Amino acid sequence: MANTDFHLQFQDFGDDADLMAGSTGTTRITIDDHTTKPQKQRRVAGVAEEDETDPLESDDTDKLLSGQKKNAPFWTFEYYQTFFDVDTSQVKDRIIGSVVPWPGKNFVRFYIRNNPDLYGPFWICATLVFAVAVSGNICSFLVNYGQPQYKYVPEFRKVTIAATAIFSYAWFVPLAVWGFLMWRNSKISQTVSYSFLEIVCVYGYSLSIYIPAVVLWIIPSEPLRWCSIILALCLSGSVLILTFWPAIRDDHPRVVIAVTSTIAVLHVLLAVGCKAYFFSTYETTENASGPASVTKGFLTTKAH
């Protein structure tokens, strides 16, 4: 009786496996352990799961699954196509997941699920670059609108500066974090380790909250700007820290504090730096209001 029950259960998983293989075309791994099938089911079907699985178990299966993905050699086009294997709904879910810090749902395990993509990080960074440049331009135009000697310039150079800053943040900081985690991994065996692309994904998607924040900064009101920047920082910073917490919590307490604070500080620096450079409220060049406003402008930009 118990055997037939097990057999029936196995039949159910078999149907779903056929469905999965038919719909995605991924190579099926014939693993006898039936606990892995629900993992694959959840991953492929994209259904939101309420209970978080044990990180140890999911880590093993994810390692096994990740071995199947990048089969093509790196000089073929198909290799890079594996990094863009996402649907619209998946991208939307990942963006929403990056701004809502949920302690139970680790961003990497829950949303990325061993399918890191480069679409999100790249296009979110590109959008943010143009949003910052355009908003900064609009802001300086609005501030200086009434003054007769103000000559509007599009300030095209700022796009390149913004692009350099944002793209280097989105690529070099994950590189540093990944290198650091690999180094600590060799010293202290961790239960959770993230691949480089997953960390790039986390950082890329965490920048998505800044896009509406940057658009809000057009409104020339300092309290509103600081409110929005703090809100954005809290949301995305907490998602970042919650993501990396399982990877470093077993470490020495001082290292934990150092890493956490570095991640937070870098995030803050990017936001405040963008605000100060592109949205400095008072132009330091010809200004009819007089020296008082210029010094106030200096104080504003130096306040952080």
Add this chain to the structure above:
Amino acid sequence: MADVEDVNKPLFAGLSDVSIAEDIPVEGDIAVPVRSQSGDDEISTLDEPVKDTILRDLKAVGQKFVHVLYPKKSSALLRDWDLWGPLLLCVTLALMLQGGSADSKDDGGPQFAEVFVIVWFGSIIITLNSKLLGGTISFFQSLCVLGYCILPLTVAMLVCRLVLLGSMGVGGFIIRLVVVTASFGWSTFASTAFLADSQPPNRKALVVYPVFLFYFVISWMILTFSPSH
């Protein structure tokens, strides 16, 4: 083996029985008929005046312009793609974006090379993006479509320059805003009409969004153009 012979048997069974009593006169022409069309083309494009060749290409470009202005789901743009139209449009746009606030300050409008780089580099990145997401369109076809769909924005640039000759105030700005917004929507709509079919269905938004961003940036450059007096 026996099966093969069985299969072959009905096919060739009758032939062995055929015997022809007398010679049957056979007529025909051994000479391979020369395809007069290609022959004429090859001969005539060497001998035809240069004006005809250029006019033919210009007509093809003009026909594609008409396709862009009235975007229906036709495959003419995709089938015979060419890059002359995009080049023409890009150069025109870049030239018209010159001559604005070219004072001694560095923070001026985009230089000629910057516009060129943005248009072509942007198109290449969008094409790569759509191909990586699994699109079936070829590389140059996509470049061709994206380039041709800049036409509404070039027309808007022309209109903006004319408006700026007239008035520089708020009224002029509103007119320019409306014109640029309309042509931005037109460009995006036209390019999605041509590109949408070649994308996998659940990733259409992922492919359309970069196109939207691309035309938005170009519209921004057009809108913020301010000429020097």
